[in-house]
Amino acid sequence: AQSVSQHNHHVILSEAASLELGCNYSYGGTVNLFWYVQYPGQHLQLLLKYFSGDPLVKGIKGFEAEFIKSKFSFNLRKPSVQWSDTAEYFCAVISSASKIIFGSGTRLSIRP
């Protein structure tokens, strides 16, 4: 069965620090990968997605993610975080029949 693992449950950074959130998936076939963000009190929003092509994907608000097939990873990165990046981040993979499997989420707290 497909699964998604996010090993960092809570990450605390200072403003301007660099960010990398880990995401690993288990699935042998072609994958569609996503990062969603949920800001406090708001609904889930799509940050970026990977379907094919360039494994380095750029999303909104300066975020990017790199698909490394050999490592089954799709880590999220941002060179310099801001206080407004405080949110919950979810990695996800599309399973068969378009069902999304979500990771457990990583809570990101930014110290101003």
Next chain:
Amino acid sequence: SAVISQKPSRDICQRGTSLTIQCQVDSQVTMMFWYRQQPGQSLTLIATANQGSEATYESGFVIDKFPISRPNLTFSTLTVSNMSPEDSSIYLCSVASLSSSTDTQYFGPGTRLTVL
């Protein structure tokens, strides 16, 4: 991307009652899904809402507890029946329009349910 609205946005209900949540999309979509997000946890898929036929439920979820309707391509309802405090959660509607292999899901704002 599709614009999704849900009603109600939140509700507080008594044990043993039922609540129907509505999901409306501003465009015709192929797939509609219902998820649950319990406090401090990730999202769990409840079911896929199929237009004109019975919903497809995930393991651990049954039609008697979570009846779902989808009368057309832009509207679906989820009912949480015979509620207990364990049903307190955020319920989210999600939609996807398939385009070859590039399907992306978008989420509604959610309905925050508290059962006393």
